[in-house]
Amino acid sequence: MTRAWATHDPTARPNGQVFGRAPAALVIAGVIGFAFLVVPVVAVVAKAPWGSVAHELGNADVRTALWLSLATTAISAALCLVFGVPLAWALARVDFPGRRVARAFVTLPLVMPPVVGGVALLLAFGRTGLIGSWLDDAFGITVPFTTAAVVLAQTFVALPFMVISVEGAFRSTDVRYDDAAATLGASRLATFWHVTLPLAAPGIAAGTLLSWARALGEFGATITFAGNFPGVTRTMPLQIYIGLQSDPDAAIALSLVMIALSIVVLVALRERWITGVAP
Amino acid sequence: MRRRVVAVLAVLLAASTLTACGGGGGQTLTVFAASSLTGSFDTLASRFEQAHPGVTVRVSYDSSTTLAEQIAAGAPADVLATADQQSLVAVERGHDLAARPVQFARNTLVIVTPPSNPGHVSSVADLAHAAFVVCDPSAPCGAAAKTILHVAGITAKPKSYEADVKSVLAKVQLGDVDAGIVYVTDAKAAGTAVRTVAIPSRLDVTNPYFVAPVKGAAQPRLAREWVALVLSKGGQQVLRRAGFGPQQTPPSPRVTTQQGSGR
Known part of the structure; x- marks a missing residue:
């Protein structure tokens, strides 16, 4: 299979010169899709009690939740990177029996309702769980209701995003570079480290961003598996949910904070990593 | 809004x-x-x-x-x-x-524990040295639980403020905590999956x-x-x-639960 197209950058050429005007049907569908994604965000911005945003940020509980969210999602994204990239590499480059089944299992947390994921984590790492009971007996470690549980919940739901984007990147880079490195005497690990990984860098950057974003918004698995205690497990999504019960306006102000945070990080990193690294 | x-x-x-x-x-x-x-x-x-x-x-x-x-x-x-x-x-x-x-x-609160009672909870006071969960104070069951703990003089914090009473029950049923505070009706519906410890009437908070x-x-x-x-x-x-109590009882002087949701 030829992959020559991968070596030149389609965006370098002005669209109009070769392809003519964009087809109206595609443009209209694209605009509808964009509007559907953006309108709810605009609604939050338009309806938000702007005056109370500053007030909410002054609230110690809110600041604690914000800090907890930032700290836990940074760790979760790092864990996704450390474990997700090798897993994606194995799925893309190693021929092993049951690879298709393994791939299906990797995507399972994507379709599983997060609350179900939380219950599954409790059954695995809970005090009476498969691994949790052993941890409890052998080391006296209880995982649920700890900040570590928040990280586990976030990583559980975010890891598939990393694996899918990175696997896609590995599969679309030319295997012949790997072959060439191997022919020149590089070990498989050296090939991975110096050839495969740099070629997949844009995909890895995208995967890291996606998994971080998924971890930041994570709610269901967290509240089920890690519980809800200020400063320990109450991340921003939980703070917002609890707020909705008693003070909806405050909850909307906090949603605004989270949206702003996501936009800043996504736009900044996307520009820098993805466009910057792309050929 | x-x-x-x-x-x-x-x-x-x-x-x-x-x-x-x-x-x-x-x-x-x-x-x-x-x-x-x-x-x-x-x-x-x-x-x-x-x-x-x-x-x-x-x-x-x-x-x-x-x-x-x-x-x-x-x-x-x-x-x-x-x-x-x-x-x-x-x-x-x-x-x-x-x-x-x-x-x-009307509905009242009780303490539930896993059937094996791993935290040896047999009274409100025992919560002080047990891993327990309650509802978030924004829900009536949480506000009531807060009152009970306060009146009983228990300063120990719960492991988690659960979003609703069903989540409290689930954590107890799964054995992840030693105890939880739920409505007597929830405890009854759970049957033998939990052990129930009554809360003395002097601490009792009732939801009408x-x-x-x-x-x-x-x-x-x-x-x-x-x-x-x-x-x-x-x-x-x-x-x-x-497990609901009869209607038309005179409201208890310590009714602080008449706000928020009835989950």
């Missing part, structure tokens, strides 16, 4: 109503009820349907505050039953009720349950009959079997 959010929810709910009764040609009575009434109102619904051939009872269970907001936003309910007074007062203030609300039951027909109901006559069924001897028996 809040109204708008609720209005959207109400529209979604109305849409689901339409789907739900798409097939039948008969009358449908729509009851909005606090989630803690689930078992009892399901039983009453089938009794009501037996007594009224051709009538379908559809009960929508949610937290009392959510239900009250949905009705204020024009959701198509015939009857509203809440686990507190506060949310009904809000609906009444908006002149959305067709008659004065009547108290029909109210029911009222909604103004502009599509089925005003059926709505009145539903209220009558709930207050009838048979209806009260069903509630009593689920």
Whole structure:
């Protein structure tokens, strides 16, 4: 299979010169899709009690939740990177029996309702769980209701995003570079480290961003598996949910904070990593 | 702002109503009820349907505050039953009720532990050295639990403030905590899956349950009959079997739970 197209950058050429005007049907569908994604965000911005945003940020509980969210999602994204990239590499480059089944299992947390994921984590790492009971007996470690549980919940739901984007990147880079490195005497690990990984860098950057974003918004698995205690497990999504019960306006102000945070990080990193690294 | 959010929810709910009764040609009575009434109102619904051939009872269970907001936003309910007074007062203030609300039951809190009682909890005081969870104080069960812990002089913090009483029960059933504070009706519904420790009446906090027909109901006559069924001897028996206390008890001086949702 030829992959020559991968070596030149389609965006370098002005669209109009070769392809003519964009087809109206595609443009209209694209605009509808964009509007559907953006309108709810605009609604939050338009309806938000702007005056109370500053007030909410002054609230110690809110600041604690914000800090907890930032700290836990940074760790979760790092864990996704450390474990997700090798897993994606194995799925893309190693021929092993049951690879298709393994791939299906990797995507399972994507379709599983997060609350179900939380219950599954409790059954695995809970005090009476498969691994949790052993941890409890052998080391006296209880995982649920700890900040570590928040990280586990976030990583559980975010890891598939990393694996899918990175696997896609590995599969679309030319295997012949790997072959060439191997022919020149590089070990498989050296090939991975110096050839495969740099070629997949844009995909890895995208995967890291996606998994971080998924971890930041994570709610269901967290509240089920890690519980809800200020400063320990109450991340921003939980703070917002609890707020909705008693003070909806405050909850909307906090949603605004989270949206702003996501936009800043996504736009900044996307520009820098993805466009910057792309050929 | 809040109204708008609720209005959207109400529209979604109305849409689901339409789907739900798409097939039948008969009358449908729509009851909005606090989630803690689930078992009892399901039983009453089938009794009501037996007594009224051709009538379908559809009960929508949610937290009392959510239900009250949905009705204020024009959701198509015939009857509203809440686990507190506060949310009904809000609906009444908006002149959305067709008659004065009547108290029909009350619910109290108990401590539940896993059957093996790993934390050796046999009194409120034992919570001080056990891993336990309660509802978040924004929910009535959490506000009541907070009062109980305060009055009992327990300064130990729970492991987690759960979003609703069902989550508290789940954590206990899964054995992830030594104890949790739930409604007696939840403990009863869980059967042998949990061990129940009563909370002494001096600490006891009671939630009053109210029911009222909604103004502009599509089925005003059926709505009145539903209220009558709930207050009838048979209806009260069903509630009593689920663990609810009798109606019309004089309010305890320490009732601090009449706000938020009745989950």
